[in-house]
Amino acid sequence: MDVKIVVTFLTNNNVPQSQSYNLILPLSLVVKPCPPIKDADFKVTLSTNKPAVSLLDIFPEFVLDSSMTNAAGFQVYGGPSITVLSSKTSQRYRLQSENLPALWIISQHILHRLKQRFSDGSGRTDFECSYSSSLPLQIAITYVSRA
Structure with a gap:
C-alpha cells in the first residue's frame, strides 16, 4: 500500500533532475465495509498507551453503522472479512479474521492513523503500540496444508 513516485527529467540546461514522493494508497482500494463477524480463527489484540x-x-472514509462505534467489518475485495473491535474500557484493539494475512492490511492502517492522530503536528508522537501474544502460526500452517 506504500507507493514511491519518482520523476526524472532534464532541466532547460539539460541537467538531469529527479524528484520523489512517498504516499500511502487509500484503504478503500482494497477493502469495503461489511458486517462484523462475531468469531474467527485468527485474533490479534493490539495494546496502546492512548485511549481507544x-x-x-x-476510518472516516467508510460509511460505517454509527450505532457501532466500537465494531467495524471490512472485506478484502474478492477475499476474506476482517473485524476490528475497539475496547470501551481499555486501550486495546482486536482484529479478527478467518485469514491471518488479511489482518496485516487493516493493522497497518490502524497503526498509521493512530500515529497521525496522536502526533504533535511535526510528526513526533509518544504513541506506542504492542502485541504481546504469540501469532497463531500453527493454525495458519494447518489451513495452508489443507488447501
Missing part, C-alpha cells in the same frame, strides 16, 4: 479511538474516527 472510535472506529468512526479511525
